[in-house]
Amino acid sequence: MYPSDIDDIFQSFQQLKALIVGDVMLDAYIWGKVERISPEAPVPVVNARKREVRLGGAANVALNIQALGATPLLCAVVGDDAYGAQFCDLLAQQQISTEGIVTSNTRVTTVKERILAGSQQMLRVDSEDDSLLSEAESTRLMQCIEQMLPQADVVVFQDYDKGVLSEDRIQQVVALAQKHHIPTAADPKKRNFLAYQQITLFKPNLKELKEGLKTQTLALMQPVSNGYSQEAIAEAAGYLKTHLQLTYVLITLSELGVYIHADEEHLIPAHVRQIADVSGAGDTVISIASLCLALRLTPRQLAQLANLGGGIVCEYAGVVPIDRLRLIEEAKKLSPKNV
Numbered sequence: 001m002y003p004s005d006i007d008d009i010f011q012s013f014q015q016l017k018a019l020i021v022g023d024v025m026l027d028a029y030i031w032g033k034v035e036r037i038s039p040e041a042p043v044p045v046v047n048a049r050k051r052e053v054r055l056g057g058a059a060n061v062a063l064n065i066q067a068l069g070a071t072p073l074l075c076a077v078v079g080d081d082a083y084g085a086q087f088c089d090l091l092a093q094q095q096i097s098t099e100g101i102v103t104s105n106t107r108v109t110t111v112k113e114r115i116l117a118g119s120q121q122m123l124r125v126d127s128e129d130d131s132l133l134s135e136a137e138s139t140r141l142m143q144c145i146e147q148m149l150p151q152a153d154v155v156v157f158q159d160y161d162k163g164v165l166s167e168d169r170i171q172q173v174v175a176l177a178q179k180h181h182i183p184t185a186a187d188p189k190k191r192n193f194l195a196y197q198q199i200t201l202f203k204p205n206l207k208e209l210k211e212g213l214k215t216q217t218l219a220l221m222q223p224v225s226n227g228y229s230q231e232a233i234a235e236a237a238g239y240l241k242t243h244l245q246l247t248y249v250l251i252t253l254s255e256l257g258v259y260i261h262a263d264e265e266h267l268i269p270a271h272v273r274q275i276a277d278v279s280g281a282g283d284t285v286i287s288i289a290s291l292c293l294a295l296r297l298t299p300r301q302l303a304q305l306a307n308l309g310g311g312i313v314c315e316y317a318g319v320v321p322i323d324r325l326r327l328i329e330e331a332k333k334l335s336p337k338n339v
Helices: 003-013 058-067 082-093 135-151 167-179 206-221 230-243 281-294 299-313 324-333
Strands: 017-022 024-037 044-057 071-079 101-104 111-117 120-127 154-158 184-187 248-252 258-261 265-268
Touching (some): 017 058, 017 281, 024 058, 024 082, 058 071, 058 281, 167 184, 206 230, 230 248, 230 258, 248 299, 258 299, 265 299, 281 299
Parallel strands (some): 017 071, 017 154, 071 101, 154 184
Antiparallel strands (some): 248 258
16 A cells, blocks of 8 residues: 555545444533532532533444545434434534434433533543334334445444444345445444454444453453463454454554454554543544445555544544544554555
């Protein structure tokens, strides 16, 4: 992969559409300043100076897909409440279609509200319903998916264990994607970890890998001096690839980089950065990896670009989509031995 290839890749991204299915949420922030302790309890008083609400979860994947130049098609469920209305308004402001958004009168919209003093997070308050969808909600969601999937070049499952994705729904969508010869990618969580049979690309982080596999990979529980042994990671990836009949396994290893297991295996080291916030990095990684998958790039190219993008967003506070121009610039600076 050389600089001219980078331009071709990002130009090709602009021709792609990605269907994103999963749990959406709002990421809310209150920034303030602490100058005293409350007289009511031994807790700091945050004097709020700024408030902001951002699209999160699978909606942040949609933002990343859009930032990379492709077109996101989002299918998800929100509550019939003020936050649900705000969520749809934010999508419309970003010129992302709300066609695939199902509104539920029995669920609340997921909100993660963070209170920060300076760069220090003081508290997070979550509002959510993580129960599985009702039969009526499932039917409406599948109708949206069936209508929109044939337009897509790749299908992305963004799972936050909030109930939109179930084993049955995953299998239905995978079968539908296979019928249309569309590759699939999944960013899993614990509940459905082993439900992603025959997914093209499976992207857990190390924590999700250990929780999802439990006792199958005891070697992962034994840290070595520089993190975890590559042999243990490779063993876990090989087990997943065989057990779930996967084509690619992409494991994010935080400050150690990423590991990809396909027809070839690569450990891509992380780039040295000033880390401000790791929130949303996984969303960026799966977004880049999915578009690379749709273009049928090599496993090394896919892992390299995804690793680079995931690191870049960690330099920003809060959940933010990737800066496309910066990603292109940094990709062009990589030496041939790193691509």
